[in-house]
Amino acid sequence: MITIYFFAGMKEAAGTPQMTWEIEETTVKNIREKVKETYPQLHQAEFAMTAVNEEFAGNDETVRTGDTVAFIPPVSGG
Amino acid sequence: MITIYFFAGMKEAAGTPQMTWEIEETTVKNIREKVKETYPQLHQAEFAMTAVNEEFAGNDETVRTGDTVAFIPPVSGG
Amino acid sequence: MEQKRNYYITEKPLDPSPLIQQVIRPEAGAVNTFIGTVRELTEGKRTLSLTYEAYKSMAEKKLEQIGREIEAENKDSRVAIAHRIGKLDISDIAVVIAVSSPHRDASYKGSRYAIERIKEIVPIWKKEHWEDGSEWIGDQLEQTAYNEKGPEEGTS
C-alpha cells in the first residue's frame, strides 16, 4: 500500500489530506494518473512537484509499498 | 570655561577623563595645542578627531566658553 | 522540548531569543537574525490573518538541509530556523532564522540564503484571509507558476 498526501489548496480540492493505493510497485508518473482518476478536480496533480518519503522525486521515481508520496504545490512559507 | 574630554587610551595616557580651559573663545586647533602643552604624552591630541558639543568638528571650528570639546580616537565599537 | 532543536515547525508563538542563544558561541562574533512577520498590506490589499500549513516532517528535514548547506559553505557558521504554522495574526512572527559566524559577512550571507531557500524548497503553504475571501498563495493552477514566479513577496 502506498500513501499519498495532499496539502493546502490540493487538500481542500480533494476534500481529504490523503488517499491510499493498494499496489506493490509503481512510479510517480502512474501515481499522478491514479490521483487524477480518483479526484478529477485535482488539476494540480498533473504538474505539482512530488516527494517520495519526504524527498523531492521526479516522474520516473519508483514507488514501492510502504512508501509515502506527497504532492507539493508551489510553496509559500517564510 | 571650555571643558575638554578624553576617552579610552587618551584618558589613560592623560590620567584624567577631562580638563578645563578658562578662555572666552578659541578654535579646535588651539585646543589641540593647549592639550599637548598640558599633557605632552598625549601624542593623539595632534590628530585624533574632535567633537564640539557632541558633533564632529574640524580644526577651524570656533569654540566658546560653555562648550565641550571631546577627543575621539579611532572608534572600535560594534 | 522543541525549543532545544535547531530546526522545527511549531504551532506556538515564536520567540527569537532561544534560537539566537542556540547559535551564540565563543568562536562566533556575529549573529544575523531574520524574522518574517505577518504584514497587513500586500500590494494595497488588507490582510486580516494568515494560515500556514506544513508537511511537517519533510519541512523540518528541509530546514535542516538549508542549515547544512550554509554550514557547508562556511564551516564556522551555525544555523537555527523555526517556522510557525496555524492561524497567525498581523505582526505575528512566522519565521525566525539565526546564523552565527566568526565575522559578520558570513552571518548576513547565510541568513539571506536561508530565507530565499525556504521560499524555494520547504513544504509550507500560506493562505491569506481578506475581507472578501481567502486564497492559498503560490498554489497556482498553471504549470508556469513554477517557472515564472519572481521573488516571493509574501510575509517578508
Add this chain to the structure above:
Amino acid sequence: MEQKRNYYITEKPLDPSPLIQQVIRPEAGAVNTFIGTVRELTEGKRTLSLTYEAYKSMAEKKLEQIGREIEAENKDSRVAIAHRIGKLDISDIAVVIAVSSPHRDASYKGSRYAIERIKEIVPIWKKEHWEDGSEWIGDQLEQTAYNEKGPEEGTS
C-alpha cells in the same frame, strides 16, 4: 526606562527581544537583526574579556543619526540599536541592531549599513584583555590609522 528607547548605551546585559519588538509593526513583514558578540579568538589570539567605553551622550545621538539615515533611505524602515559598555565576557552581546521594513531586502540592507556605520562614527572604544596584556583597539598612535584601516575585525 532605557528599554523603551530605540537608541541607547547601557551597562546592563543586552536582550535582543525588546529591540525587535520595538520595530515590529503591521506595515513591516521583515525584521533583520544583527547581534555582535564577544569572540574568543581574533587572528589566533585568545581574548579573555573586553571593556567597552563610550562617550555616552554623543554615542546615543550618533546611533539615532544612523537610524535616521536608514529611515531617510527607506522611509518604511524602522530602526532600534543598543550598545553595551563596561566589562563583557566571551559570548556576551555587545551590540544589537534591529531594522524592520515591508520587504526583506531593505531590512538586510539597513541592518548592514548600521553595523558598518557604527564602526565609523559612533564614539565607542573597545579594550581587549589577553593573558599577556590589554590594548585599546583602533586607538592607534599613527595618524594613518584613520585612512588605512580596513574593515574592522573586532567583535563581529
